[in-house]
Amino acid sequence: MIKLYGIRMSNYYSLAKALLIEKGLDFEEVKAPPSQDEDYLVRSPMGKMPAIEVDGKFLSESLAIATYLEKLRPSPRLIPEDPFEAGKTLELVCHMKLDVELVARRCLPEVFFKQPVSEETKASTKSDLQKGIKAVSRLFIGEPYALGETLTLADFYACYCLPLASSIAQGMFSMDLLADQPRMQAVLTKMAEHPSVRRVGEEQKQ
Ligand SMILES: N[C@@H](CCC(=O)N[C@@H](CS)C(=O)NCC(=O)O)C(=O)O
The missing domain is CATH 3.40.30.10 (Glutaredoxin)
Structure with missing residues (x-):
């Protein structure tokens, strides 16, 4: 097992x-x-x-x-069989991971653990985060899922990367990272009701 x-x-x-x-x-x-x-x-x-x-x-x-x-x-299947579509799925995953979540994470110590980060870090995080979310927005082209009608790995990454980045942006800069991102918000709402995601959330509270 x-x-x-x-x-x-x-x-x-x-x-x-x-x-x-x-x-x-x-x-x-x-x-x-x-x-x-x-x-x-x-x-x-x-x-x-x-x-x-x-x-x-x-x-x-x-x-x-x-x-x-x-x-x-x-x-x-969570990564499409079509080679190019598989590449597009992983492209979106990489940008959410590296250009949004990992960027926001630089300020995580201050937001969640009250361990101050430098002004330089705050400034670079804010501008890099804005750039990263715009990049993700360009690739987040589908409905009702991130890339179209089919659930993919990108929806799981959205579900576990974007809310963390959004809370850090809110806590650090009073910035609503997802304010102009209705597609991302819709995917997060849909994924919150997805059975595997719900089970993870329920068991987290135990
Ligand atoms: N690139 C890694 C990131 C994993 C990661 O950041 N894990 C965090 C918890 S969510 C961690 O272990 N942090 C402790 C540390 O950085 O020492 C992945 O995709 O698995």
Whole structure:
């Protein structure tokens, strides 16, 4: 059985968990807060969560995990079979991950843990975040899902990247990151009711 390492409050742990549920795979959750201890780094070389264990072997990075799960259990398909559409899905995933979530994360210590970040960091975060959300907006072209009529991996990344970035933008800059993004808002509303995502949310409260 697949083991999922991390803690439930993590957005990327929640994403990996939602994908395991979506794919109908059996898995066991192992509580493992991030650490730089050697036994943790064996599972996840940057000491981050999530990581999974399969037959005694480890895999970290949510996108690597998502790719593995897609190959392991192709149905329901979350990365389109068409090569170009598959590329477009991963393109959108990468921009949400790298140009929105990861950028907002620079100010996470101040917003969530009252650990001040520098004025320089705040300024670069604000401008990079505005650029990142515009980039994502250009690619977020579908309805009712991010890329059209079919649910894809991009919808899961939207669900677990955009709300975190939005809370940080609100807490740090009083900025409503999604104010002019009705498509993103509609996807977040739809995904909040999606069964695997709901289960993750319910179990997070336990
Ligand atoms: N690129 C990684 C990011 C994972 C990540 O940022 N995890 C956070 C929790 S949501 C973490 O472990 N942070 C602890 C740390 O940075 O030391 C992925 O996609 O899995």
